[in-house]
Amino acid sequence: MMMGKSSLLASFLSLLLLLSSCVVGENPYKFFTWNVTSGDIWPLGVKQQGILINGQFPGPLIDAVTNDNIIINVYNSLPEPFLISWNGIQQRRNSWEDGVYGTNCPIPPGGNFTYVMQMKDQIGSYFYFPSLAFHKAAGGFGGIRILSRPLIPVPFRPPADDYTLLIGDWFKANHTDLRYLLDSGRDLPFPDGLLINGRGQYGNTFTVEQGKTYRFRISNVGLATALNVRIQGHTMLLVEVEGSHTLQNTYSSFDLHLGQSCSFLVTADQPPMDYLIAVSTRFTSTVLSTTAVFRYSNSGGKSAGPPPGGPTIEIDWSLNQARSIRWNLTASGPRPNPQGSYHYGLVNTTRTIRLANSAPVINGKQRYAVNSVSFIPADTPLKVADFYNIQGVFTLGSIQDNPTYGPGYLQTSVMVSNMRDYVEIIFENGEDTVQSWHIDGYSFWVVGLDGGQWTPASRDGYNLRDAVARCTVQVYPKSWSAIYMPLDNVGMWNIRSENWARQYLGQQFYLRVYSPANSWRDENPIPRNALLCGRASGRRTRPL
Template structure:
């Protein structure tokens, strides 16, 4: 009635939430973003022949996950494949949260027809990464996509804002499906020369009628003259190192896998399997024609590989005609010395900020005392107990039916052993579930010694490590005299050349069980991986507990509820209880913030 006091329409608990959450939401805290992804087979013809590939929401490659550092990401994944699925987030560090890592040591796979919700924060990270399926050789069929983590507005870029942002996925490709490929690998067969190199899921431009049949769709990148674009290039292939170049254009390297680099121009860059780079490319040519974008195999000595080139087109808006003539020359395809020197030239930009305002070089890794040293040697595939297997220090990793992280959570003994050797032992090679026992906040030195004939790429989940040295020959204690202890680049994937070694340093400040693996699918599938166990001896309340949407398998299968009792596939309904509470709180606070701002404006 007129003149009567108006009651407050916001209950007391809303007021409490407002006071508690106001700094995070009304004044710009860490937001949540939600995605629904369906992973399924779709039909594509990247090399002119129809085949089954793995798509996400009907896309191949999958959607780009474009977020800003410190955002909370919630991705509900529905598995419509005919076999179990896990997605892993290559280079995302999942601070204190290996539950979301999406590899066999931490998660039970998502069964066919089920869905599972990943929930993680891209905490204090920036840069260019990608995701892919980690099980059953599935990456060879697709299922990959890009991850872009941008700086917050308060953290400046160490270069002018580009006029555009372009993601390129390059990788070797076979028309044989991934199930037949993995069967061949199990039987010790070499997959041979790939049928082609894809760029963003497309085959090569028709640059040579003798090599490329007509009718193959190719990638065209449309650009404006005079503008500068950021190109994020990922090698998502199975096992082939690729040289990337753009005809008549320089590649100004600015970032790799979450670290800003010293800015240097390259005419080409060797990008090994699993690696990601950012380049600034300025459109400074006269556009008399289009220009070739090329990704070609490195370190191969057979003419059969000549046909395996990825070729796209850079098209200026004022171009006078199509690209023609020979492709731009690569460096000597067999020159590993050139490639190693190029890799050594990539350095950390110690004066640039990254996810935080302090300079990257404020972490003086060269002054920290090393506490653990592992010399990890890989060898070519060999027969172990009648099976073709690859080994690290004589051990081929045997994935247990119960993930390591779950076994640790439920105190189940006998699933794994914390006895991975520091060096190669004088004993026969064996299959085993042997794990590196890492000490929390220790500073670990790992030397990868490659006794194979192919380049290996090694990736460590949960961390960025410092690449401090690489050389040909056998690593010795004296090799430390060649280490870069000031501006070695921090990244999550590094190459190791055949007959050579690469040394990394890593600060084990992220508790969890983390996968150290070969990114070469052939080697990884046959056992070239190990896990690093990092336990905080103190009770750490910030480390997430067992997710309430956990899928159980192996020795814990009896705990698993039927999918129909757990969730339905939608952004809200399929989240775990914690996720639903977060979403509810987000909605409530958004309404409260809106009401508050309306009252404030009045």
């Protein structure tokens, strides 16, 4: 049946309205261009070669809103290959953008790569860092903050300002010298100092106004040590941990382990003067510390006194604090498991994985291992080799689900798993130092932490109601930590120690989460701009 002109015009206008609503409703795009260079820096008063992004150390802050599309074109002006990874950004269905060597070919010197990411269903505080060649010891890191969408209620009033603090230990030696020590089979020395936003003692000032409340996002971007943070004369109200709104407990000081991030609200409710933000090492015989200034805008400049002291070796104190961090079940916003969907504690796990760290000497050199396997990189990124079905790069199942307690050995270790499995992972630490573990692509519930050896009876003490969901968990000396995690993100995902010397010397492996459907619904196709290297050189990517 033929349509009249008026009907055609009405249909055309309806189509235009539909298309315009689609355009308006699309999630925003934010574009960045980064040039990565080396340059002189003096963070501890000694000149050394640092890694700069657009001339900055630390690098630029990424500000985003839930579901924003982030496009970052990275130019590598260093004399060696380079990659950036995004600590805590889940990359839903998109491990192609994870930025570690197991998934991505490095950006060659003089080359560039454009990361295309979506902050899908995420809020919170995170950071990015360089993942290759011990570059993290030279800088190249920066903060990421993801705000809730405007119509999503947040369980606290908007703060007067939002500050990011990147805290971490630091070495005066260049990263190339530190890498040489590790390559030669030796371990790193004790760090030389601590930094806040790339600066040493009194190097930063945060200005506040009397009576107002401020958000402080803090990330431990260091290499070797857990840190404690406190603000002189003020309390800190914890509101978020790595994308999860928490019960709003008040702390006078707080432990932040390697790779972890959190948010506090701090109210400027004291007499107007200069106060100190103090950061110090935890669980170390030698205590390093540094400070920044928390300055009232109407301060006369008078200091409130010496920096407040913090805890040092007290493990039980830190363990009890970790247990006090709970999920805010009444808060709205993106989170891994909305309570209206299902409750993580009522779902039966389908698999238990026990991971034990160790420090073997292999071929006369210091290495680090997981379940006796010390990871060695392959000549081709594992994700790329898996996609093109290139044989001989890695072996599925080359790391076991349980500790062997045997001698350490070298292997490109990949654990097999299936999409929609629901796993229990126990990190077991038989050593005398605190450990920190991160899983790319995922957020998980920390259901238990305790001392001694884990047994099935340990499950009786699990928190199956309001355990916090996060992406990095600490494991105390001679202790264990247990997590629950739904495998709902297809890809090749890095599980690693956040102690960067341990990661560099093999304390990591890859979890291959597989779906037989081979559907774009489960995983994005290989990007058209994917860099191909190793045995995949010369192959073609399929279009998006």
